[in-house]
Amino acid sequence: MTELAPFANEPTLELRRAPVRDELLAGLARVDRELPLRVGPWIGDDRRDGDELMSTDPGAPGRVVAVAASGTAQEAAAAVTTARASFPAWAATPAAERAAALLRAAAHLRERRSELAALAVRECAKPLADADADVCEAIDFLEYYARGALALERGPALLQVPGERNELRHVPRGVCAVIAPWNFPLAIPTGMAAAALATGNTVVLKPAEQAPGCGLRVVEALRAGGVPAGVVALLPGPGETGAALARHPEVATLAFTGSLAVGRELLRTAGDVGDDARQLKRVVAEMGGKNCVIVDADADLDEAVPAIVASAFGYAGQKCSAAARVLAHEAIHDALVARLAGAVEVLETGQADAFATDVPPVIDREAQERVVRYADLAAGGGELHGAGRALPREGWFCAPAIATGLPDGSPVLRDEVFGPLLAVEAVSDIEEACDRVDALPVALTGGLFARNPRTVARVAQRSPVGNLYVNRAITGAMVGRQPFGGNRMSGTGAKAGGPEYLAHFVESRTVTENTMRHGLVV
Amino acid sequence: MAQRTLDDDVLEVGRQVAAALPRAHRPLQALDDRAMELTTQDAELRAALFRFVDVAPACRSLDDLATHLTSFLEEVPEPAPPLAAAMKVGRTRVGRAALGAAAARGVRHMAHRFIVAQTPAGAQRTLRALWADGIGVSVDLLGEATVTSQEADGYAERCAQALDALAAGHASLPARPVLDADSRGALPRANLSVKVSALTPLLRAEAPEQGRRDAAPRLRELLRRAHSLGAHVHVDMESLDSREAVTDLVLDLLAEPGFRDGPSAGIVLQAYLRDSPQLLDRALAWARETPRAAPLVVRLVKGAYWDHEVVEARQHGWRAPVFEVKAQCDRNFEALTTRLLEARPLVRVAVVSHNLRSVAHAVAVSRRLGAPDADLELQVLRGLGDDLGHALAACGLRVRAYCPVGDLVAGMAYLVRRLLENTANESFLHEQAEGTPLEELLAAP
Numbered sequence: 001m002t003e004l005a006p007f008a009n010e011p012t013l014e015l016r017r018a019p020v021r022d023e024l025l026a027g028l029a030r031v032d033r034e035l036p037l038r039v040g041p042w043i044g045d046d047r048r049d050g051d052e053l054m055s056t057d058p059g060a061p062g063r064v065v066a067v068a069a070s071g072t073a074q075e076a077a078a079a080v081t082t083a084r085a086s087f088p089a090w091a092a093t094p095a096a097e098r099a100a101a102l103l104r105a106a107a108h109l110r111e112r113r114s115e116l117a118a119l120a121v122r123e124c125a126k127p128l129a130d131a132d133a134d135v136c137e138a139i140d141f142l143e144y145y146a147r148g149a150l151a152l153e154r155g156p157a158l159l160q161v162p163g164e165r166n167e168l169r170h171v172p173r174g175v176c177a178v179i180a181p182w183n184f185p186l187a188i189p190t191g192m193a194a195a196a197l198a199t200g201n202t203v204v205l206k207p208a209e210q211a212p213g214c215g216l217r218v219v220e221a222l223r224a225g226g227v228p229a230g231v232v233a234l235l236p237g238p239g240e241t242g243a244a245l246a247r248h249p250e251v252a253t254l255a256f257t258g259s260l261a262v263g264r265e266l267l268r269t270a271g272d273v274g275d276d277a278r279q280l281k282r283v284v285a286e287m288g289g290k291n292c293v294i295v296d297a298d299a300d301l302d303e304a305v306p307a308i309v310a311s312a313f314g315y316a317g318q319k320c321s322a323a324a325r326v327l328a329h330e331a332i333h334d335a336l337v338a339r340l341a342g343a344v345e346v347l348e349t350g351q352a353d354a355f356a357t358d359v360p361p362v363i364d365r366e367a368q369e370r371v372v373r374y375a376d377l378a379a380g381g382g383e384l385h386g387a388g389r390a391l392p393r394e395g396w397f398c399a400p401a402i403a404t405g406l407p408d409g410s411p412v413l414r415d416e417v418f419g420p421l422l423a424v425e426a427v428s429d430i431e432e433a434c435d436r437v438d439a440l441p442v443a444l445t446g447g448l449f450a451r452n453p454r455t456v457a458r459v460a461q462r463s464p465v466g467n468l469y470v471n472r473a474i475t476g477a478m479v480g481r482q483p484f485g486g487n488r489m490s491g492t493g494a495k496a497g498g499p500e501y502l503a504h505f506v507e508s509r510t511v512t513e514n515t516m517r518h519g520l521v522v
Numbered sequence: 523m524a525q526r527t528l529d530d531d532v533l534e535v536g537r538q539v540a541a542a543l544p545r546a547h548r549p550l551q552a553l554d555d556r557a558m559e560l561t562t563q564d565a566e567l568r569a570a571l572f573r574f575v576d577v578a579p580a581c582r583s584l585d586d587l588a589t590h591l592t593s594f595l596e597e598v599p600e601p602a603p604p605l606a607a608a609m610k611v612g613r614t615r616v617g618r619a620a621l622g623a624a625a626a627r628g629v630r631h632m633a634h635r636f637i638v639a640q641t642p643a644g645a646q647r648t649l650r651a652l653w654a655d656g657i658g659v660s661v662d663l664l665g666e667a668t669v670t671s672q673e674a675d676g677y678a679e680r681c682a683q684a685l686d687a688l689a690a691g692h693a694s695l696p697a698r699p700v701l702d703a704d705s706r707g708a709l710p711r712a713n714l715s716v717k718v719s720a721l722t723p724l725l726r727a728e729a730p731e732q733g734r735r736d737a738a739p740r741l742r743e744l745l746r747r748a749h750s751l752g753a754h755v756h757v758d759m760e761s762l763d764s765r766e767a768v769t770d771l772v773l774d775l776l777a778e779p780g781f782r783d784g785p786s787a788g789i790v791l792q793a794y795l796r797d798s799p800q801l802l803d804r805a806l807a808w809a810r811e812t813p814r815a816a817p818l819v820v821r822l823v824k825g826a827y828w829d830h831e832v833v834e835a836r837q838h839g840w841r842a843p844v845f846e847v848k849a850q851c852d853r854n855f856e857a858l859t860t861r862l863l864e865a866r867p868l869v870r871v872a873v874v875s876h877n878l879r880s881v882a883h884a885v886a887v888s889r890r891l892g893a894p895d896a897d898l899e900l901q902v903l904r905g906l907g908d909d910l911g912h913a914l915a916a917c918g919l920r921v922r923a924y925c926p927v928g929d930l931v932a933g934m935a936y937l938v939r940r941l942l943e944n945t946a947n948e949s950f951l952h953e954q955a956e957g958t959p960l961e962e963l964l965a966a967p
Contacts, residue, residue, distance in 0.1 A: 011839030015728035016763050129728055298580045298590065302667035302935070309669075331582060342670025346723050348732065356729035451577040454593045 004103075007144050007480050010110070010136040015129055021355060024128055027114020028121060028353055035122065039212040040069030042219060042234040043079045053236055055210055058125040058361040059351045059395040065123040066213035071206070071235035076244035079233040083175040083202035084250045086230030091172045091200040095153040099146035102194055105225030106142035109135060109190075116186060116217055123213045124185045125352040125360040125396075130315050133476070134187045138218070140479035141191035141497065148502045149198035163516040170506040172200030173282065174252030177245040179206050179266070181258045182363055183318050185214035191479075191496055192255035192284070193222065193232065199505045201253065203232045204245055208258075210363055212236035246270060252279050253505060257286040257320075260416070260442070260489060284504045286320065286484075286491045288416040289444025291474060293323050294433040294459060297331040299449035300471075305339045307473040311447065312422040313347055313400045314475060316362050321445040321467065321475045321484070325413060326424040327433040333426040340402055340424065341385040347400050349391060359420050361396040368396040371419030378403035378412045378421065416442070430455055434462040444486030447474040464488060466495070529966055531886035536878050536964040542913035567605070570594040576938050578629045579930045584622025588612050591625050630930065636905035636940050637664065637933045638925045642687040645927050649691060656915035657923050658701045660713040660756060660901070661688060664928030664936055668720045677720040678740040682747050684927070688712035689751040700920050704896045706817060706867050710786050712753035715924065716744065718768045719760055730767035737771055745775060748785035756819065759790035761827045761834075762843050769801065777812045788819030788872070791862075793855035794828055794844040802858060809868045821872040821901065822858055824851060826939055852880065852967030859884045863891055863898065872899040872922070876907045879964050885919065895919050906940060 013020050040048045050069025057063040071079070090098070109116060116138075117131035126134060158166040176196035180189035185208065193203045207215025219234040235241060239262065246254055246269040256266050263285040270281035293311065295304055311323035328336045350357040362368050375398075378384050382405035391397040400420035406412055412423050427433040430450075437446060446465035450456055456470055466486040467477060477484040483498020485491050494504045515521055574594045581587040592612035595605050611617035639645040642661055649659050663684055668674045692711035703709055718733065719725050721740045725733035741757070748755045757772045759765060772789050775781065789805060791798055802820075809818050825831075828844055835842040845851040855875070862871045863884070873884040881900055888898040895918060902911035904925040915921045926936055 009839055014838070014840050016730075016766070018766065021728060297582060298577055298586070300576075300580065302669070305669045306667075339669055339673075342672055343723060346671055346736075348724075354729075356726065356732045451573065451580070452590055452593050453597055 004099075004147055004150070007140075007147050009478055009480065010139040010143070012129070012136050013113075013132045015132070015355070024114050024117060024132065028118040028128075031115050031118035031122065035066075036064040037066040037119075037213045037216060038068075039066050039216045039234075039236055041071045041075045041079065041236065042216075043075065044082045044229045044233070048075075053209055053212060053238070055123050055212055057122050057395075058363050059353075059392075059397075061395065063122070065119070066216070068212040068236045071237040071241045071244075073240075073244045076204075076235060076241060077248065079204045079235050080175055080177075080245065080248045080250050082230050083204050083233060086228060087172070087174055087202045090197075090202055090228065090231045093200070095149050095198075095200070098198055098200060099150055101222075101226035102142045102146040102198055103225070105194075105221045105227065106139045106146075108221045108224045109139050109142070109186075116214075119213055119217060120185050121352045123211050124182050124363060125316075126185070127315065127352045127357050127360050128355055131352070134184050137184065137187035137479060138190035141187065141194045144479045144497060145191075145194045145198040145502060148499065152199065152502050152506065163514065163521050165513045165515050167511045167513075169509045169511060170199065170503070171509060172196075173505065173507055174201060174279065175204065175248075175250055176201040176253040176255055176505065177204050177206065177242070177248075177251045179242045179245070179254065179256045179258065180208055180211075180215065182208035182210040182214075183315070183320070185211040186218060188257050189215055189218045190221070192257065193218065195496075195502055196253065196255060196505050197222065197227060197232065199502050201505055202230070204235055204251075205232065206235045206237060206242050206245060209236070209238045242266075243269065246281075249274065249277060251281065253282045253284065255284045255505075260287040263287040263491075282504065284492055284494045286486065286494070286496065287442075287444075287489065288418075289320055289442045289465075289486055289490050290324050290414065290416055290440050291322060291445045291447070291465070292325040292327055292433075292437050292440075293447035293449070293474060294427075294430065294437070295326060295328045295332065295336060296430055296448070296450035296452070296455055297329040298451045298455075299329075299332065300451065301332065301336060301339060303471065304336070304449040305343050307449075307471075308340065308422070308447075309343045309347070311473045311475050313344070313359050313420045314473075316359050316398065316400075317420040317422075318362060318367075318418055319475050320486075321477065322418075323422060323447060323474055324417065326422065327427045327436055328424060329430070329433075330426045330428055333424070337385075337402070337404055337424050340422075344386040344400050344402055344422075345389075349389065349397055349399065351392075351395075359398075359400045362398055362419055364396055367419060368398055371398040371417060371421060374412055374415070374417045374419070374421055375399075375401055375403075377410065378406060378423070381410045381412070382406040414440075430459060434459060437463060437465070441489045442486065443488040444490040445469065445474045447472075466490065466493075528883075528886060528890065531890065532879065532882045532966075533961070533964050535885045536882035537960065539878060539882060539910075539913050539917055540960055542916040543909050544912070564598075566598045567602075570598050572938055572941060574625070575629055575632065575941065576934055578626070579934055581622075584626065585615065585618045586622070587625055588618035588622035591621065632941070633930050633933055633937055636903075636926060636937055637930075638904060638927050640927070640929050642684040642691075642927055645925060646687075646691050648925070649688075650695065652923055653692075653695050653698065653701070655912060656698060656700065657911055657921045658698075658711065658713065659923050659925045660715045660754075662715040662717075662758070662924060662926045663720075664926050664933040665720055669723050671723060674720065674722050674736070674740060678744060681714060681716055681744050684714055685712060685744070685747050685751055685753050685755075688714060689753050700896055700918065704870070704920070705894060706870065706897075710752055710754040710816075712748075712751060713756065713922065714744075714748070714753060715756045715758050716741070717758050717760065718771060719764060725764045725767055727763035730764075730770060733764065733767040734771040734774070737767075738775060741771065742775055742778075745781055745785055745787065748787070749781070749783075752785070754786040754788070754819070756788040756821060757790070759792055759823075759825075761830055762795065763834075765801075769804070773805075773808050773812075776814065776818070777808070781814070783815045786816035786819065788821055788870070790821045790823055791858060792823055792825035793858050794825035794831075794851045796843060796845060798854065798858060799861075802861060806865050806868065809865075817867060817870050819870040819872055819899075820862055821874060822855070822862060823874045824855060849967045852877070855880055856883050856967065860887050863888050863893070866891075866893065866897060870899070871897075872901050874901040874903075874924070876902060876910055878910070879967070881910070881914065882964060903940070
């Protein structure tokens, strides 16, 4: 393979230009004509259709996006067996060849950008710009991990002394079950699968039950790129399908992004390997957060307000990195609340396929009910701003709202709502804000608006979060620029899109050879 | 004898204007200029001072102000002796009070160079003095960013009051033929620059119709007010993210039958944008199809968001929408100048530049086209182009100063942008200060 150009992020569409917007809408029209997609378990060359599972447009639940067959326990076992059988050959494939397959998969995605974005719009109500960014991030993961695997194969420099040769090699672990979420329906499954494949593991991908169509497109791209049929399987299904994969003794690695509850369940399952086990399961888990943005007295509210609104209400608050709490210095608290409330009032709630939409519907009825439940709690314990707007009758819409004056210990300040609800609290100073952040069990992302460099240094030092953003929005981590992942109960600490991520998918072997024979270095 | 070229004419105009520039700087301004020159040479110090100026209005006390100042100065690797002394003073409470007071004075002083007054009424004295010197004004109301509907309404209300104040304030001024009429007819005296980003919280780059729809009623009201007062409304252009919304909004509104007879209104053409010639095509086509009593005024500027455009493009992996080589931008500016001047009387033309070459070029082209000087407006920015403006007026040219009005908090974003511009290494003002020979400054880009 010729030398690869250094990694660069795939440029998002320049949607401020009208012809570019039209192109994306044309992709949407093309996708609408081919819906619903048929999806089912795809193991080796075997495919099965069925209709046990259905994904629908969250903004128009009557529109069926994908009709899917749900993977059974037997199919889970068959998928793992096939992946296990394909493992030795894929592991032995030179890293450069594996990387080339991933790069071809990236090219495959690149050729279908509008259609892929359109599918994310329909299946998960990703607003157009976010959907485009999701496709770009999927491409980024493929490009980034392909390069990373080549670097990993070269191995790190070890200390070498005369008469001894030391080598550190990285070898794949085996079958990796990728259990993916619906909120980044293309990027996250692609990212987890690409990391496993680049390092020589074989993959069974279980997409979120809300997003089987996007999962299908991911596996299609990988196979089109030249990843052998036995090396990557698609296994749509509900939570039980994921659980079956997690339990399977031949699954060596679980790559999971999703809720804390499911993550803990997977960690329990993975820990209980049984007496006959030949390998410990490793779990790479990315879970929830309760992300706080601290706003100091010297913050520029002109910048803070739009950034907080985008962080809290973009994609209806359904990003793991989304802002859930604002900790505002008491000197600016009231001014900030007034401006935030006014800014939320003008947010456009609407369909994901309209460029003007700020807040799309949430993913499903259950999510809608959860958001309403927490909004009621907030209204009961404090004051709720902005919840009164009229919403479309159909679709899982929620009114974006701001909660203030909540009592300490309110569940609204503790639980991950995963919806367009933002709590604002007053703090007397930065230390109190840091104390409140520190009291949380989760530590995914955080934000700070402050202009004194000493404050920035202090908060960066005290903040336990995996990703701290200063004077900007707290969502939108970019591959290679903001390695992403949480600490504490938010995850196992792997940083997706960062230089260390691939290490979680390999085992390391040190080989030391004595090169002295008869007192001579040979 | 060889034929006289355009460049010969440019040189002649340029020399004439340069000769009219004041020889001695005003002492206070010379001090500012020296301070700015110092910061131009030291990138870290420059960053520290800009960050300080930026945060100054948000500081709650003199102590807070001094604490911020010393925190920024800590980041300068090798502070010059006066800075080290300032940082030492900042270690005690009493010292911080003194340092904070001095710093506050410094920022206020700098701000007043660029920002005329807190309100249009308060600016009356300055406007009167400028008028006496043969310089008209366009007032720009500085304000906090608009993120809510209430803020948009508030800005619109301030604009309406400014129109009233400007109309009233200008009514009693003596006649100034060069400012009062061109060959198309009378020119409005009261002139207000308006920002669409302040008229709506809904400007979205990927959904321009959102902002356009939301801003339209507020701008329509202002146009009606301006019409009844005989005032001019100029809609400023900001970053490329809002260009489509702004352009569509203004051209659509002005095409409404109710505005056929007025008011006088204008848009801005940013020469640093690679596709600015296409925007001019559109504006001229619009003007041909939309006969109005007062022709559309096109204000040609270089563009004030260069860093923003380049950084945003780099962060997204896009091609920068602006020229990245200064000479290319300067050449485009001249090409657009010529096209605009040739398009008269379909449009009225205002050329904004502090680059003596660009200004002299516009004047020379206009004259070669046989137009009287009154058919070309030259604009300068208050605080940056004061000397140039006075020199141009002294040469009998039609000059307008763009005058920001507002409080210090609101004015900081504007102020920092202007300061950056003033200390940029490639800027004309900087080169002029450095003593670059006139012939070089007037050479074709």
